[in-house]
Amino acid sequence: MTSTADNAVLSLPEWEIATLDQVDASVQVLGSKSYTNRFLAMAGLSSRPTTLHNALLSQDTILLSKALRAFGHVEVDIDESSNIVTVTPTGNPMTAPAREIHMGNAGTPIRLLITMAGLARGRTVLTGSDRMQERPMAHLLEALAPLGVTATALRGNGSPPIAVEGPALVGGDTRVDGTVSSQFTSSLLISAPYAQNDVRVEIVGDLLSKPYVDMTVEAMKRNGVVVERDGYTSFSVAAGQRYQAGQVTVEPDASGMSYFLAAAAILRGRVRIPGITRASVQGDVGLVDALVRMGCTANADTDSITLEGGALTGIDIDMSNMPDVVPTLAIVAAYATGNTHITGIGNLRFKECDRIDAVSTELRKMGVTVDTTIDTMTIHGGSAPRGAVIDTYDDHRIAMAFAIMGLRTPGVVIKDPGCVAKSFPTFWQRLDGLRRGDA
Ligand SMILES: O=C(O)C1=C[C@@H](OP(=O)(O)O)[C@@H](O)[C@H](O)C1
Numbered sequence: 001m002t003s004t005a006d007n008a009v010l011s012l013p014e015w016e017i018a019t020l021d022q023v024d025a026s027v028q029v030l031g032s033k034s035y036t037n038r039f040l041a042m043a044g045l046s047s048r049p050t051t052l053h054n055a056l057l058s059q060d061t062i063l064l065s066k067a068l069r070a071f072g073h074v075e076v077d078i079d080e081s082s083n084i085v086t087v088t089p090t091g092n093p094m095t096a097p098a099r100e101i102h103m104g105n106a107g108t109p110i111r112l113l114i115t116m117a118g119l120a121r122g123r124t125v126l127t128g129s130d131r132m133q134e135r136p137m138a139h140l141l142e143a144l145a146p147l148g149v150t151a152t153a154l155r156g157n158g159s160p161p162i163a164v165e166g167p168a169l170v171g172g173d174t175r176v177d178g179t180v181s182s183q184f185t186s187s188l189l190i191s192a193p194y195a196q197n198d199v200r201v202e203i204v205g206d207l208l209s210k211p212y213v214d215m216t217v218e219a220m221k222r223n224g225v226v227v228e229r230d231g232y233t234s235f236s237v238a239a240g241q242r243y244q245a246g247q248v249t250v251e252p253d254a255s256g257m258s259y260f261l262a263a264a265a266i267l268r269g270r271v272r273i274p275g276i277t278r279a280s281v282q283g284d285v286g287l288v289d290a291l292v293r294m295g296c297t298a299n300a301d302t303d304s305i306t307l308e309g310g311a312l313t314g315i316d317i318d319m320s321n322m323p324d325v326v327p328t329l330a331i332v333a334a335y336a337t338g339n340t341h342i343t344g345i346g347n348l349r350f351k352e353c354d355r356i357d358a359v360s361t362e363l364r365k366m367g368v369t370v371d372t373t374i375d376t377m378t379i380h381g382g383s384a385p386r387g388a389v390i391d392t393y394d395d396h397r398i399a400m401a402f403a404i405m406g407l408r409t410p411g412v413v414i415k416d417p418g419c420v421a422k423s424f425p426t427f428w429q430r431l432d433g434l435r436r437g438d439a
């Protein structure tokens, strides 16, 4: 075991976390994955150049950049040393790539691309990892048909590989199920300005992950496109609007931030995240309020979030608006007294892995009692977790959340630490930086 971590950890089969007695650190978190994906997609449609500053450069966003390039409408330059991405229109229309596009397990990017492919000339085929080939897309495919686009799951199971025929985005009225993924709605909205006619999207059922749709509407507005809306039940985009692009700065990733806040919570220390505030549109900042309810203290600064740990008690919480920080809250709950009952999380079963199964299985390995149902999880606090070898299911969030437990509980070994590269390739360096106070 060593406390020295650099990017070499990404290629190790497993990594044992060194415990840490105390934490008082400021942590630089990479740019938001969701904003980077949105601004890249919009830049990929625009006929004006875009420069993204503090962009997240990770597996998912790089896959999206490559896919956009493959449509021929834009060139994408990535400067890894400065986290700047420049998207430059080529003057050519979007054309379906001759080869299928492989999107790994990048869920948001593939879903954004499915509607975008309806604007490209020819037949686009989008596919991904084995897990991606199980992730649900049928509601999006069904919603595209009334807008003129034929998008077909080639194996008939509603999942990739998916073929999209274009150019065909005529526009009009459609309905989309909101209860499985908000990404379907975001996908329809982001391409909507480029349809021939106005697009109106009605949401069927109660939309989950609502803040992600707020982020979409806000990012479109920052880019010059207005979305009219009736709460979370319908959204309209007038035809003919165009993304203005230009210079965009991406704020830090609230989901990535969550692991360091959890470290402060379970070590009763203090962590400061500059560049993001509790007023962010990113729903995952809601974790701060949850941790305060559990006994932590948080600031109300205008340029950062600081969280200080306290005596932790379990809470009841509906996390349907912040699904990606459920693993984070669950590991904090393991150190609280009393039970934490998390509801509204049925769609965790469709993420990079079945996160309800994964979190409960790995917490149980560590001696924590967890009850689950199809869409809830109850973590029984009060028994000291013990070290274990943690399976990570090719899921970055399982690896990162359980790594934080290793700061307090000796003997936590994270298998396949490289899986964090999906959203946070510098995670292990930042974790190591906690020990010096300047992550
Ligand atoms: O739109 C987005 O950027 C995202 C939406 C969420 O998905 P769901 O809407 O499927 O919950 C979230 O889990 C994902 O990591 C990113």
Ligand SMILES: C=C(OP(=O)(O)O)C(=O)O
Residues within 6 Å of the ligand: 105, 106, 107, 108, 109, 324, 351, 352, 397, 423
């Ligand atoms: C669910 C996630 O990502 P995606 O759906 O974009 O693959 C995630 O990052 O937690």
